[in-house]
Amino acid sequence: MLLENVDMMMEPQHIHEEVSSQEVLILIEKVILEIVTSLSKDEAPVLVLPNRSSWANISFDNAVGLQMTSGSSVTTVRSNCSSSVTKFGHILKVLSTIYKLVQSNVYATKRDIYYNDTQLFGSQRTVDSIVDDISCMLKVPRRRLHVLATSKGLISGDLCYLEEDSTKVDCHSNSTATPVSSNVGGIRNIVSSAKFVLIVEKDATFQKLLDDDFCTKLSPCIMITGKGVPDVNSRLMVRRLWDTLHIPIFALVDADPYGIEIMCIYKYGSVAMSFEAHSLTVPSVMWLGLLPSDLQRLRVPEDALIPLTQRDQKKLTSLLKRPYLACQPAWQREIEMMQQSKVKAEIQSLASIAADFLSRVYLPNKLRYGGWI
Numbered sequence: 001m002l003l004e005n006v007d008m009m010m011e012p013q014h015i016h017e018e019v020s021s022q023e024v025l026i027l028i029e030k031v032i033l034e035i036v037t038s039l040s041k042d043e044a045p046v047l048v049l050p051n052r053s054s055w056a057n058i059s060f061d062n063a064v065g066l067q068m069t070s071g072s073s074v075t076t077v078r079s080n081c082s083s084s085v086t087k088f089g090h091i092l093k094v095l096s097t098i099y100k101l102v103q104s105n106v107y108a109t110k111r112d113i114y115y116n117d118t119q120l121f122g123s124q125r126t127v128d129s130i131v132d133d134i135s136c137m138l139k140v141p142r143r144r145l146h147v148l149a150t151s152k153g154l155i156s157g158d159l160c161y162l163e164e165d166s167t168k169v170d171c172h173s174n175s176t177a178t179p180v181s182s183n184v185g186g187i188r189n190i191v192s193s194a195k196f197v198l199i200v201e202k203d204a205t206f207q208k209l210l211d212d213d214f215c216t217k218l219s220p221c222i223m224i225t226g227k228g229v230p231d232v233n234s235r236l237m238v239r240r241l242w243d244t245l246h247i248p249i250f251a252l253v254d255a256d257p258y259g260i261e262i263m264c265i266y267k268y269g270s271v272a273m274s275f276e277a278h279s280l281t282v283p284s285v286m287w288l289g290l291l292p293s294d295l296q297r298l299r300v301p302e303d304a305l306i307p308l309t310q311r312d313q314k315k316l317t318s319l320l321k322r323p324y325l326a327c328q329p330a331w332q333r334e335i336e337m338m339q340q341s342k343v344k345a346e347i348q349s350l351a352s353i354a355a356d357f358l359s360r361v362y363l364p365n366k367l368r369y370g371g372w373i
Helices: 021-040 085-104 110-116 124-138 203-211 232-245 257-268 274-280 292-297 310-320 323-327 329-341 347-352 357-369
Strands: 046-050 058-061 065-068 074-078 154-157 160-162 168-170 188-191 196-200 221-225 249-252 286-289
Touching: 021 046, 021 085, 021 124, 046 124, 058 323, 065 257, 065 274, 065 323, 074 085, 085 110, 085 124, 110 124, 124 274, 154 203, 188 232, 196 203, 196 232, 203 221, 203 347, 203 357, 221 232, 232 249, 232 257, 232 274, 249 257, 257 310, 257 323, 257 329, 286 357, 292 329, 310 329, 323 329, 347 357
Parallel strands: 196 221, 196 249, 249 286
Antiparallel strands: 046 074, 058 065, 154 221, 160 168, 160 188
16 A cells, blocks of 8 residues: 555644643743833833734745744733723633632633623623633643633544543544534543554544445544634644654545645644744645546536635635745646636535445545555
């Protein structure tokens, strides 16, 4: 099997040693001290946050992905400005909660923080954004702030590990998948004889492969899905598997602009989380399918193809301008082929050839004969 001879693109990058709880407390105390100092001088306190939404703050490294530059532009949150005073209060409230969590060595979910004061925060999204802002401001991974997120991803296959509380997790079940851990950093004793990891974009495709017993029929493997745009825990899990097992990582996504973008998030990261690129990106991810060129090669019936919308066309143009596409000429060609054909297709379109074509023919042939880019 050619799969066994896959040339790994690069060795995993070293993840910087994480800060201790005591160091996290000191960082928070410094922020509060600056606020108190401003007040003692009769000045309005100001918080300065790196801008997490601008491409201007991003540099690209093929070995790491999208990462925030040290001289990035900033957002100023003022306590005496009507447009930012609410956010200033939110940040202080969450900082206070984090300080207590770290000090008492207790973990809470972002949902717990929101429900602790729903009237103050107004929405879960507010808390999610504030936690990421604090993580970026302190340059501390979110899990070291003792704040966890509820996972939406699922994992299945040749994998066993222990959770931080010593609960044994076995992902071998053929019928049901295991939720991705909400504390990936606390996982230990990972045991697997998997030959590769398969990232599956959609839950429906993941469940179909699970029903077809894909993880054991071809060769031992691990499947993971973030159910669309991946949450941080799903991305951390893929990175953890790569760092630990040193096996190929393949992506199976729809042949459409948004499937390609989701694959790029796993491989190169996102602008919003670029400050944590070293622990979230997996630059060795390879595009297994569904390739636009596969649609022609396999003669997928025309009634299974979907015309590109104007929004799709704009997204493709945007993708081609991304800095990482310059080092992926094969990906560029596939995207350009989609632009020219003006059609897209979901993975499920392969069922129009045969009901079990994906698991019985398409994936085995791709993995045996090197059909990835």
